[in-house]
Amino acid sequence: MLIHFGFVPLVVITSKEAAEEVLRTHDLDCCSRPKLVGTRLLSRDFKDVGFTPYGEEWKERRKFADFHESKFIDKEEIEELVFEAETALASFTCSDFFPVAGLGWLVDWFSGQHKRLNDVYLKLDTLFQLVIDDHMNPGRTKDHEDIIDAMLDVIHKQGKNDSLKLTVDHIKGFLANIFLAGIDTGAITMIWAMTELAKKPKLMKKVQDEIRDCLGNNKETITEEDVDKVPYLKLVIKETFRLHPAAPLILPRETMSHMKVQGYDILPKTRILVNTWAIGRDPKLWTEPEEFNPERFIDSHVDYRGQHYELLPFGSGRRMCPGMPMGIATVELGLLNLLYFFDWRVPEGMTHKDIDTEEAGTLTTVKKVPLKLVPVRAM
Structure with missing residues (x-):
């Protein structure tokens, strides 16, 4: 236009x-x-x-x-x-x-x-x-x-x-x-991912089951090598980039x-x-x-690194975001820690249906109403 x-x-x-x-x-x-x-x-x-x-x-x-x-x-x-x-x-x-x-x-x-x-x-x-x-x-x-x-x-x-x-x-x-x-962009992406997972308890359980099955129950710390062992989490992140790009x-x-x-x-x-x-x-x-559906990316060639123009959270070409590697690592490691070590519940008096996805912001698109979840130590 x-x-x-x-x-x-x-x-x-x-x-x-x-x-x-x-x-x-x-x-x-x-x-x-x-x-x-x-x-x-x-x-x-x-x-x-x-x-x-x-x-x-x-x-x-x-x-x-x-x-x-x-x-x-x-x-x-x-x-x-x-x-x-x-x-x-x-x-x-x-x-x-x-x-x-x-x-x-x-x-x-x-x-x-x-x-x-x-x-x-x-x-x-x-x-x-x-x-x-x-x-x-x-x-x-x-x-x-x-x-x-x-x-x-x-x-x-x-x-x-x-x-x-x-x-x-x-x-x-x-x-x-x-x-x-x-x-704030990495934090925004993690908040949106946790929002969508909390709204869909079955999806939350699926990604956590994969993480804990792949990594076992005895890890004290999460490393970068662990990220490559959890492909479904990568689909969750990719779908978050699609539906909720930090910078619209x-x-x-x-x-x-x-x-x-x-x-x-x-x-x-x-x-x-x-x-x-x-x-x-x-x-x-x-x-x-x-609809938030990470499985749309199963067997899909579409990626977010600037070569597929239907998914451009970091832009493309000469002016693509130079901080992409750091941003991706921040989101992957952050979410992996949150989902491995803790189960997540909505506050007392709420259900997952009460979580909204209304947006706000200027240069970045944030969740208008802050996400409130209760962490429960998983293991």
């Missing part, structure tokens, strides 16, 4: 066929990012990976990010700050659509949108600076090197002719990507040249949004699309 919003042409993709044309056939033509007010601010003037327009600098940073992934933050009030940052980024910014003569900036200033963005920026900047200062402390003890250590090491050793140029602002841009895309819209792309999609002319500087939520519920692609 092609629409004009203000002075900016915008294409919204809601079909598998169009998504495949955009993300595979025309991947190179539209793998840039629009320069938006919020993303410019939080990425330190596009010194990150996720929001940076396509080019040689982005390529070097992406290579670096692929080899240095970490989950490093463990502080109070992080969840609240993530929500605040996502809400600010998802809020309508007139400057992005009405840049002429500063009209959009004035509207954003009077509406308070610029203040909200700057408040979030300052909070994130303070947090990131504390983390960087901690990593630069000579007396700091560490048992492993994370992405901040690696980037600081590059900064200290880089020469004039190095292809990858990094500054402290680049570190903060990377951290903004990890913070906004890697903190892939980060916007921007075309760099003229192209055709399903016969329509798409001009340069057009923003493209791919609606993975709509594609995952398309009745032309899925039987009973609103």
